[in-house]
Amino acid sequence: NAGVTQTPKFRILKIGQSMTLQCTQDMNHNYMYWYRQDPGMGLKLIYYSVGAGITDKGEVPNGYNVSRSTTEDFPLRLELAAPSQTSVYFCASGGFPNEQFFGPGTRLTVL
């Protein structure tokens, strides 16, 4: 099992550009999550999904969109990137309310 994989590992964007962060899990988990972690801060939930076709906003959803067409994939879309979106993004999956398994993260810089 690869667990949770994320691509890319690093990315630099210019202000106003868009991109999609990919997340795939092979553990057949229903629950998937996107978090961002700013330096010295805790993880903030952006969006989550309780199953294919179902998504919901977390604490900080503005500027992001998600989709969940399959159990395995949960991509995060950034539209019109802003410097405030510079962060480390973690995808996670799990069988709520149990342990979450995290991907290795994507380090995004918006200049």
Next chain:
Amino acid sequence: RKEVEQDPGPFNVPEGATVAFNCTYSNSASQSFFWYRQDCRKEPKLLMSVYSSGNEDGRFTAQLNRASQYISLLIRDSKLSDSATYLCVVNLYTGNQFYFGTGTSLTVIP
């Protein structure tokens, strides 16, 4: 008010020391509790779940006090490899969401 609050530290302790971390949560409806470990520039990984009766895993002991809305983690006989940030995590069944503390930094010194 933050859902989960932790003392950020840093805690610098010598090898072999015992160190305790505390965490408070604001929502009395919180149902599940966890301690995660995060190494520098890495993803968080589950250290242990926290059960109402308290639980132990080797050198690590977790306690939950629902009345005071308080969780603790005790590390005995600290090793250099215990150096990391420890995240307190709680969730509410109703919201399908996990809430993370900002983490407590631990450095174990030779």
